[in-house]
Amino acid sequence: MGLQLETEKDVERLRQAALLLEAENRRLVARVVELTRKLMSAQGQDAEELQLRLREVERQLAQRTAELFGRSSEKRPRREQGEEDKDKEAAPGHGPRAQPTLPLLEVVHTLEEADKQCPQCGGALAEMEGCWEEAEEVDVVQRRFVLQRHKRQKYRCGCGGCVETALGPPKLQPGGRYSLDFAVEVAAAKYLDHLPLERQVRVMQREGLTVDSQTLWDQVDALARRLAPAHEALHAALLTREILGGDETRWPLLGSKSQTRWHAWALCAPDAVVYRIQEGRDAQAARHLLQDFDGIFMVDGLSTYESVAAGSGGKLTLVHCWMHARRKYVECAEAFPQAEEALEMIAALYAVEREYKEGPENLERLLELRQHKSRPLLERLHQWACAQRALPQSGLGQAIKYMSQRWTGLTRFVTDARVPLDNGATERAMRGLAVGRKNHYGSRSRRGTEVTALFYSLLETAKLCGVDPKRYLREAALAALRGDSIPLPHQLAPSAEG
Structure with missing residues (x-):
């Protein structure tokens, strides 16, 4: 029975199949080049042009082979003498890494009473004041879910004219059963650590919490609604800059007939990035992102940007990467x-x-x-x-x-x-979103695209500002619940770990 590549899971058999396919591919490449040479010679084409065309055929075939079997990399080999030795000298060793951001917990170990006796003379062992043998190890304190029962004390006056109740914790939703910190944890896990909600459900079940993905989505959505003004304010603040970078990448809308048309667009500055997920890569989508921006815009070769710049009346200046x-x-x-x-x-x-x-x-x-x-x-x-x-x-x-x-x-x-x-800064700012796409496969609804753009904008901007992303989400949400103006990431002091 032949090898079925679609269902085969044995790594060694798949490796052997890949080697055979690569060998056959090289044989076919050589055959195509030879046949092309004979055809062009028969047509009496110029010798120099013949060489150019053959070289292009070889390049195209080699590129297809590399796409199938080669590594994806733009790094060029270094030719300078001594560079390799310099790299080796700079390579870090295998010693323990410093952990300045971890809290230090001291654990004292003492001898059992039965062991406090000298094996030589039988005398009692006395503590050596200030003498310790010390060693460090990194440990983990497991996350724990608890069911908190909030009891809000009631008060009344003897006159019977007043009853007061103590305030409880702030709630994302009136009467909601899940805390603000719980919603922040779920949102950070999905958009910072790229864990789909279904995967989070399984992790939480192992940790003792029974929950479903719809419940988790409800918490994320409620948090996003509170933080929506911050997303809009961040976009507006970026559009006041003198120079921005722009980029776009695919972000499918699952279940949509035009899911492959949906793209995540980015506007980036050194300390901020904002995303919008829209249908298409046309000028209308780009104008919705750029609005009335009248500065310098660094982009790749997408013709859409040329069209937008041409229609801006000279306000938008394109520079290239x-x-x-x-x-x-x-x-x-x-x-x-x-x-x-x-x-x-x-x-x-x-x-x-x-x-x-x-x-x-x-x-x-x-x-x-x-x-x-x-x-x-x-x-x-x-x-x-x-x-x-x-x-x-x-x-x-x-x-x-x-x-x-x-x-x-x-x-x-x-x-x-x-x-x-x-435009490297913008491309780096797209990495988190691209990793998320690989894990989430896209969004399930238009509302999902809006929530995705919001959280990636706020979390990635917090990282650029050196602010702990989870801390930012919590402080921004608390400000929203108080009715205060929501701070943007750069308005918070950088985190110690930042």
């Missing part, structure tokens, strides 16, 4: 060795940025460095791109086209020190 431009050359470097020249020049641009970070932070100093060192590198890179001969549809041709079409946005950083070299 060198990380995305570099990625195009990385993808084609194996088939087109000349792409290494572009990668080396782009690496030199990043070296200038690292040089700046080694000194005092000063935008004038950064602008001077960029004018003196980055501008000549850009001129060389532009000349190199103009001198290349590559098919427009080839990997190298597409990389040069991508860079050339966005050259104005890619070079804006040389004249404006506020503009970063890439």
